[in-house]
Amino acid sequence: MKKLVMALAAGAAAIAYGAAPAAAQDKTKACWIYVGPIGDFGYSYQHHQGLLDVEEHFGDKVETAYLESVPEGADAERALERFARSGCDIIFATSFGFMDPVQKVAAKFPDIKFEHATGFKRDHPNVATFNSRFHEGRYVQGVIAAKMSEKGVAGYIASFPIPEVVMGINAFMLGAQSVNPDFQVKIVWANTWFDAGKEADAAKALLDQGVDIITQHTDSTAPLQVAADRGIKGFGQASDMIKFAPETQLTSIVDDWGPYYIERVQAVMDGTWEQQDVWGGMKDGHVVMAPYTNMPDDVKAAAEAIEAKIKDENFNPFTGPVYKQDGTLWLEEGQVAPDGEVLRMNFYIKGIDDKLPN
Amino acid sequence: MFAAVLVGAAFALLFGFLTLSLVTNQVATGLALTLLGLGVSGMIGEAFIGLPGVRMTPLVIPVLSDLPVVGRFLFAQAPLFYISILLVIGVSYFLFSTRAGLTLRSVGDNHDSAHALGIRVIAVRYAAVVFGGACAGLAGAYLSLVYTPQWIENMTAGRGWIALALVVFASWRPWRVLAGAYLFGAVSIGQLHAQVIGVSVPSQFLSALPYLATIAVLVLISRNRRLTMVNTPACLGRPFVPAR
Numbered sequence: 001m002k003k004l005v006m007a008l009a010a011g012a013a014a015i016a017y018g019a020a021p022a023a024a025q026d027k028t029k030a031c032w033i034y035v036g037p038i039g040d041f042g043y044s045y046q047h048h049q050g051l052l053d054v055e056e057h058f059g060d061k062v063e064t065a066y067l068e069s070v071p072e073g074a075d076a077e078r079a080l081e082r083f084a085r086s087g088c089d090i091i092f093a094t095s096f097g098f099m100d101p102v103q104k105v106a107a108k109f110p111d112i113k114f115e116h117a118t119g120f121k122r123d124h125p126n127v128a129t130f131n132s133r134f135h136e137g138r139y140v141q142g143v144i145a146a147k148m149s150e151k152g153v154a155g156y157i158a159s160f161p162i163p164e165v166v167m168g169i170n171a172f173m174l175g176a177q178s179v180n181p182d183f184q185v186k187i188v189w190a191n192t193w194f195d196a197g198k199e200a201d202a203a204k205a206l207l208d209q210g211v212d213i214i215t216q217h218t219d220s221t222a223p224l225q226v227a228a229d230r231g232i233k234g235f236g237q238a239s240d241m242i243k244f245a246p247e248t249q250l251t252s253i254v255d256d257w258g259p260y261y262i263e264r265v266q267a268v269m270d271g272t273w274e275q276q277d278v279w280g281g282m283k284d285g286h287v288v289m290a291p292y293t294n295m296p297d298d299v300k301a302a303a304e305a306i307e308a309k310i311k312d313e314n315f316n317p318f319t320g321p322v323y324k325q326d327g328t329l330w331l332e333e334g335q336v337a338p339d340g341e342v343l344r345m346n347f348y349i350k351g352i353d354d355k356l357p358n
Numbered sequence: 359m360f361a362a363v364l365v366g367a368a369f370a371l372l373f374g375f376l377t378l379s380l381v382t383n384q385v386a387t388g389l390a391l392t393l394l395g396l397g398v399s400g401m402i403g404e405a406f407i408g409l410p411g412v413r414m415t416p417l418v419i420p421v422l423s424d425l426p427v428v429g430r431f432l433f434a435q436a437p438l439f440y441i442s443i444l445l446v447i448g449v450s451y452f453l454f455s456t457r458a459g460l461t462l463r464s465v466g467d468n469h470d471s472a473h474a475l476g477i478r479v480i481a482v483r484y485a486a487v488v489f490g491g492a493c494a495g496l497a498g499a500y501l502s503l504v505y506t507p508q509w510i511e512n513m514t515a516g517r518g519w520i521a522l523a524l525v526v527f528a529s530w531r532p533w534r535v536l537a538g539a540y541l542f543g544a545v546s547i548g549q550l551h552a553q554v555i556g557v558s559v560p561s562q563f564l565s566a567l568p569y570l571a572t573i574a575v576l577v578l579i580s581r582n583r584r585l586t587m588v589n590t591p592a593c594l595g596r597p598f599v600p601a602r
Contacts, residue, residue: 037511039404155554188553195515196506198546205550222506244508357560 030054030265031088032066033079035095040194042219042238044068046255047094047117049239053258054265062265072097080105084112090268092261093117102127113273115264118164120343125275130260133281134164135171135342136310137253137289139317141215141235142175143306144250144292146183147299148233149213153184155206157216157223159193161357165217167345171317172215173352175306186211187354196222207232224248233294240290251303252290259285279339283311318342323350359414359438359499366495367488369395374487378480381597396512406509413507414438436504438496443536445493450532462486466591469598479598494518523572529579529589538575545571 032051036044051064065088070079076098083091084105090113093102099119106114106124114127122129145154154176158165169187176183186209188202195218203214203223207230215235216223224245227234236242236252260280267273280286289307292300309315320331325348331337348356373391376382414436423433453459464472465482473479497518502509520542528534549567 037400039511041510186554186556188550190550192515194510196508196510196513197501197515197517200506201547202550205547205554208551209554220506220510221508225507354556 027061027063028058028090028265028269029063029065029086029088030090030092030261030268031064031083031086032092032094033070033076033083033098034066034068035072035097036069036194038066038068040219041221041241042194043255044094046239047092047257050257050261054261057258057262058265061269070098073101077101077104080114081108084109088112090115090265090273113264113268120277122275122277128264128274128276128278130278130280132255132257132286133279134253134255134287135167135317136281137287138168138171138215139175139310140289140303140306141251141253142172142177142183143179144295144299144303145172145213145215145235146176146179147302148250148295149183149211151210151212152180152182153186153211155203155209155211155214156185156187157199157202157206157214157218158187158189159218160191161189161346163343163345166348166356167318167342168217169352170345170349173349174317174322177351179302181351183351185352185354187352189357190218192218194219196220199223200226203227203234221245236290242290242293247294249290249293250295251292254288254290256286256288281310282307283314324348325350325352325356359496359503362495362499363492364495366498367492370488370491370494371484373491374484377597378483378487381599384595384597400511403509403511414503436500438500438504441496442500446532446536453532463591466593469593469596473598473600479600483598494521497521520572523576527572527575527579530591531589542571 034044200222203226221244318337320335
């Protein structure tokens with residue numbers, strides 16, 4: 001909060017004194033705007049870790065700045081413009097809702113590079129987009145869940161029925177089915193990204209109904225703590241949550257933006273920056289699994305084998321044969337789902353006994 | 359926990375000063391303090407984010423907790439659970455069976471008469487507001503110590519607002535507040551259970567259910583206008599400015 005205020009003040013001061021684009025450019029200035037507080041210990045926290053990686057990698061050659069808790073919409077436009085005027089060379093906008101503001105501001109500042117996370121609009125040559133294939137990690141979790149669960153039923157705390165979440169559920173189930181074709185999943189839609197109390201309630205409801213392993217696509221550590229209370233295993237989300245549940249977390253999908261940020265800041269320094277659309281996965285180092293813990297060695301070995309298959313053999317979790325929930329064939333034997341279809345995914349695969357909310 | 363009570367009381371004191379002594383608009387002041395509280399807690403709490411919290415261990419009452427079925431629910435809970443029950447008993451006794459409670463109610467029902475009788479209306483209201491704040495602090499402590507043992511910015515996620523509805527729902531009777539609180543709680547947990555069992559109702563609707571239930575109950579109880587009027591403090595929300 002304090003930093004936000006200071007950064008805002010700095011931005012305002014730069015405008016007030018008419019400080020034109022930074023004069024002596026011996027340092028490259030990289031700037032970030034986050035949708036949440038960096039203390040969310042989830043999404044924005046991980047982006048901030050990426051900023052810290054950039055600082056550590058480049059040392060004095062780079063100057064960084066960030067604004068946290070920037071609302072999506074008109075405020076984002078102002079934040080971006082302030083950054084643009086304060087001499088940033090590259091600006092990372094890290095939430096889907098910053099998409100249109102980025103396009104607008106990018107049009108006004110053609111010399112500044114804009115990087116937008118999770119979006120798809122690249123209206124100007126100075127806008128690039130990036131995202132991560134988190135569902136690769138969910139496939140690995142599915143394999144682990146099917147091996148660890150005695151009852152063969154997992155509980156899944158979901159946030160909103162958008163493609164990102166639906167593809168995660170499907171990837172999780174495909175992983176589980178590769179071990180146990182009859183594996184079941186019970187899904188609770190919490191309709192929130194972040195509400196510790198409600199997530200805890202959802203976890204309790206699932207456990208009361210007899211699931212013996214849980215996973216989540218919401219951002220708080222509460223479900224893991226509930227699992228710990230009940231002596232059940234579970235998975236972390238977005239960051240390594242092991243210290244909240246040292247005897248419960250099996251692994252966690254960690255969003256590691258550092259390598260990408262370093263690569264792109266380097267490109268700006270070298271003058272080789274170009275527009276692109278990156279959907280990086282495990283092999284790019286963008287999706288990292290937290291250490292496999294609290295599981296027998298053979299399960300760990302299986303998880304590592306799948307991780308290696310995704311990394312080294314370019315294995316795509318959505319590889320046929322895959323049937324949709326209603327039994328129709330989606331992917332034929334050996335067919336790999338095109339990224340475009342995965343990004344628009346709005347259906348369950350076969351074996352999920354739940355109705356997808358619209 | 360005691361810190362939470364003190365902070366709750368301190369905030370209430372500020373609220374009391376603004377609304378009672380400076381006679382500011384109560385609704386606007388309440389909203390402003392809510393926002394202030396969120397901001398201040400975010401600033402102070404920054405250091406606690408991402409740390410596993412302290413857990414308040416359940417107080418298991420021997421013998422009674424071994425009772426079949428009810429034993430575990432009633433006698434193996436965190437200390438705050440017992441405090442909440444004791445509070446209801448205490449408040450109910452205070453309001454309706456003591457002289458001080460009578461004084462408090464008279465201040466709420468007709469501050470002019472109370473003033474004429476020599477009761478210090480403003481002082482009584484200060485005490486009531488501070489007590490309310492302390493209880494709200496206690497509720498917050500339950501959330502971060504028992505429910506989800508950790509601290510995150512805005513972890514209450516607006517839960518406190520339901521207390522406003524609860525008071526109207528219970529028509530200002532402590533025992534009905536207790537019943538109402540458990541009913542609201544059951545509805546919000548029930549929707550999650552319904553999803554797991556596989557009741558095919560849109561989850562958004564289920565999420566909204568506690569609030570819809572509140573509205574439905576409010577409509578129902580307000581049908582009998584006279585009954586509602588009897589229980590509602592007549593001077594609710596009306597500022598008191600003593601005539602000089």
